[in-house]
Amino acid sequence: MKSGIRIQLSFMMFLEFFIWGAWFVTLGTFLGTNLKADGLETAKVFSTQSWGAIIAPFIIGLIADRYFNAERILGVLHLIGAGLMYLMFKAENVAVFYPYVFIYMVLFMPTLALVNSVSFRQLQDPEKQFSSIRVFGTIGWIVAGVAISFFHWDNEQNNLQGDTLRNTFLMAAIASAFLGLFSFTLPKTPPKGKGTTAKISEILGLDALKLLKDPNFLIFFIASIAICIPLAFYYQNANPFLTAIKLENATAKMAIGQVSEALFLLLLPVFFKRFGFKNTILIGMLAWAVRYVLFAYGNAGELAFMLIIGIALHGLCYDFFFVSGQIYTDAKAGEKYKSAAQGLITLATYGLGMLIGFWVAGYISDHYKMADGSTDWKMVWLIPAGIAAVVMLLFALAFRDKSKAAAQVEP
The missing domain is CATH 1.20.1250.20 (MFS general substrate transporter like domains)
Incomplete structure (x- = not known):
């Protein structure tokens, strides 16, 4: 594999998990402290991840595997996600926040499979090569967490006085927009199942x-x-x-x-x-x-x-x-x-x-x-x-x- 492609795939993984770690780790704190959500309201927001996981196979199986290049779908989903993240950044209560996070998670969960798909199609020996690419995702998640504490956004006093934890969504929005644009430069990954049909049960x-x-x-x-x-x-x-x-x-x-x-x-x-x-x-x-x-x-x-x-x-x-x-x-x-x-x-x-x-x-x-x-x-x-x-x-x-x-x- 060419070093340029390896760098592209590694950076893609870094951004993918940086985006997720940038807001999801502190989400519970933000909901309770900043949006005054109770336990069941918090559960409702977190459960959007599960609904995203349930709906994701439809998006991947019915669209990505049959009609469009994976890197293009990845780009579009992250660009839309950037807009939704900005709306979450601006939301003042749980009622406004929930529909944005629900749509976001339905669109984000498929990207976890898409980044894998883009990577696997470029690897000659995935079993040996993939882990060295995927590890940059873990690094991205870690960097996001360290950044939040470095800027003291998660400091209780700073957050209570300045609503600083809200900045995590803006950081994620910027990263998502960047990955959305960057995705269009990734190696072409055409659909494997183009022209084929499959049962819903198979998907x-x-x-x-x-x-x-x-x-x-x-x-x-x-x-x-x-x-x-x-x-x-x-x-x-x-x-x-x-x-x-x-x-x-x-x-x-x-x-x-x-x-x-x-x-x-x-x-x-x-x-x-x-x-x-x-x-x-x-x-x-x-x-x-x-x-x-x-x-x-x-x-x-x-x-x-x-x-x-x-x-x-x-x-x-x-x-x-x-x-x-x-x-x-x-x-x-x-x-x-x-x-x-x-x-x-x-x-x-x-x-x-x-x-x-x-x-x-x-x-x-x-x-x-x-x-x-x-x-x-x-x-x-x-x-x-x-x-x-x-x-x-x-x-x-x-x-x-x-x-x-x-x-x-x-x-």
Whole structure:
């Protein structure tokens, strides 16, 4: 691959995840502090990510795969997204903010697949080359978080006095506009499915429902939905929690999670080889429970190290469950249903699982709101810790797959 194309693809990935990290990490804090949203209103906004994940296959399957170049659709979606981000920047209340964020997420979620599509079409050996491109996305997310703390936009006093957290949307809008224009310079990626037809069931991955006839895959599928409930608590409540307890440079510190994600991804093959699929995924589930217990009992003072460890466990939580699950699904599906099966798991996790999770997190947050306006964060974190522990226990008892797919050790 030419060095110029590698630079283009790396920069594309950097901007893609910089845009997402620029506003999504601090969204919960912005909604509660700046727009005075309650827990259920916050859940409604966060659930737009799930609706985007559910609707995204239609956009990719029905449009991108058949009619237009991927890089052009990527450009158009990000240019529209820049306009929506600016409208979110100007919104003064949740009622005005919600329709903009809903449309934005429906348009943004497909771009996650589009940047992968543009990259894969330029790589001669994707298995070896893609990770060196994708890592710039993680770097982009980290830089966004560090920038927010560097400018002190997430500082509670600055935000209360100057509405500074609103600037995250303007930063994302500028980056989105830039990526939108830059996308038109990317290597041409024409649609592969032009002139072909496909059933809706194929586009949405519903053909892979046949895999659910296998009791072990069904157990894994249900566990994938259930474990996304505690995951939603992290996305929705972590930044508001860390900001509320006055952890210094909270947004920058949350970027530690992305650093650990990259590190644990490298360790994943070692764990597969030594412990196997089931034990690796159980470690990931256990990490969810442990991190939330650390959040429940940690503080911004002498026990701040507990919070940092909890944040750093993000890589273990995410990679050991989600990436392991993707590998298991790929091996279980076989050649015929590979794409369909991955689409089904994405719908189950980022779609259904997190949709439920965001609403549960919103309800729990409201339930433990104190009379003085503060939140009983200890209970807010112990509940998802308990959910993760129960899911882990049930999976350990019920999952008994002895097939070659479950024994696979090479990601």
